[in-house]
Amino acid sequence: MRAGNFSGTISLLSSHPFSLAPPRMSDPATPRPVVQRPAIPRQHPASPLALFIAFSLLALQGFGGVLAVAQRELVDRRAWLTRTEFVELYAIAQMLPGPNVVNLSLMIGDRYFGWRGALAAIAGMLLAPFLIVIALAASYERLAEFPAVAGALRGMGAVAAGLILAMAFKMLATLRGNLLGPWLCALLGLTALVAIAVLRLPLAWIVIGLGLSGWGLARWRVAVLDAQARLCPASADTPTPSDPAPGAQP
Amino acid sequence: MNTLPVGDVLDLFVHFLTLSLLSIGGAMSTAPEMQRYFVVERGWIGETDFSTAIALAQAAPGPNVLFVPVLGFQAAGLPGAAAALVGILLPSTLLSLGVSRWGARRRDTALVRAFTAGLAPVTVGLVFATSWLLALPFVSAAAHRNGALLLIALTVLVTLRTRLAPIWMILVGAALGAAGLA
Known part of the structure; x- marks a missing residue:
């Protein structure tokens, strides 16, 4: 845990440089009220x-x-x-x-x-x-014997299903930067979906089988990306924190 | 409230101990397996009970993992609730305590990066499967199909487009359902 990166910003007068939107230049006559909270x-x-x-x-x-x-x-x-x-x-x-x-x-x-x-x-x-x-x-x-209560629970259940579905869509968006790339992600995700929802296989098989496959594939992709970054550093969009040596991994 | 023999509660507890270590991405990713265990394999509760448990946990304050003790409660009363909650939390908590003490330092290494990246798509697939299984009892009942589908679509839209707290959507769903519209 790092312990030094915030102590410098603590001041009642200066605020964090990234926490505030830049002041508007278009209306200098009406200064915005100072609503920022002191750090x-x-x-x-x-x-x-x-x-x-x-x-x-x-x-x-x-x-x-x-x-x-x-x-x-x-x-x-x-x-x-x-x-x-x-x-x-x-x-x-x-x-x-x-x-x-x-x-x-x-x-x-x-x-x-x-x-x-x-x-x-x-x-x-x-x-x-x-x-x-x-x-x-x-x-x-x-x-539960009252029909209104049963109906309410049914409505809440449908909303709960919708909330989980929305969460799944939000999680889907985070895969965009995944180092596996879209095709491997789709393959792993769809296999998991079909195995659970259609084939009804036990979760343990899926987490162990697909999890290990995903881990192995991703480990291979890390090696490929790191090699590319070493050969051609300018093309790498993010500097990957590379390992000390490929042979050092267990 | 149902009751089960002690042996069955113990079986539930042991089953949840193993599920705990598989619940990468949160307890919700193990929901399909719990549904398989409670509804299909054991027949302790019905499909609708399962969706009810998740709806109750969403409607109540607190972490969503609390649908797990509700399932235990539906199957076996208070002992079932306690067995399910302790079972689903104990192994993962002990593991997390150990791993978190050194995991933060190693999160940039190739193996750990590959682990997160490799498991992410599997987790997303599991959450989609969960929503499918949750929607199934409502969508397969012909009398409520259209209302339920509309409610689900509306919830997804509102969740993705606004910052409205889920409790309001739950309340709207309850009101529409109580009025017989969903």
Whole structure:
């Protein structure tokens, strides 16, 4: 974890150079009111209990997903993390198995108070919402005999399917920069879709089979791209952080 | 609320322990497997119950992973809920704790980059499969097909084009459904 890249920007007078839109030149007569928030000095949670409370509060605000609320509470309001740190932690959380937001809580908690902090953050994220959702499920079983309730749940279910479909489309857009390229991505993704939705194969086969294939293909593409970047550095659109030596990989 | 023998709850717990390590990209990518296990293989709950669990978790505050304890609750009451939640979280959490302590430093190496890039398209395929399985019970019931399809399309459009919080879409879906329009 880097610890030095934000301390210089902390000042009540100067704001971060990239956080503000450039001033409008067209209307110099009406200066815009200064609404920018002063950069908040970096804060720390005081105790695991403070972590628990903060994560409970943000989880209870997170209808239909917690990630956006977490960013707002932890970065913008409490300043426990910088925006960059948040994105980096989330990238790792996404890569690991388990719910992304739970992994994120765990990493943030662990960073401040070790495993006690991790436990406090996860418990905060899950305890109150767990009790609420189980209470809902229990009362739904009693209410389900009313046709209006059954209809409401049907409508909510259709919306939930739409939300997941929209999330899939958003994830699809992130594949644009994938180093596998569009054809290999389409092949892997469509195979996974057909194997699950049509053939109904167990997930373990798919994650292990397709996951290992994807990993191997991508490892090969990394080697190709790195070789291209070495031969012809100008054509590489992004400087790839190359490995010390190809032979050093296990 | 249903009850199951202790042996079945234990089976559920063990099954979720293994699912936990497969849930790359979030618990939602394991939803099709849970549907297969609960609905097809075990017959503990129906197809509609499965979609209800996800709808309840979306309607309630908190992480979406909470559809998992609702499934456990539908199948086996509170013990089922606890077994499902602890099962789906325990292995992945322990693994994440270990990996995150050194993973941040290695995320630019070729193997880790290949891992993220190689698994991303598989994850996207899994999420599309999830939405297909979720929509299936509504779309296959002829009486509600048009309303459900319209609601799904509208939700996708609003989600991609606006910044509206999902709770409002859920509420609209509930209102339309309660009125018998979806």
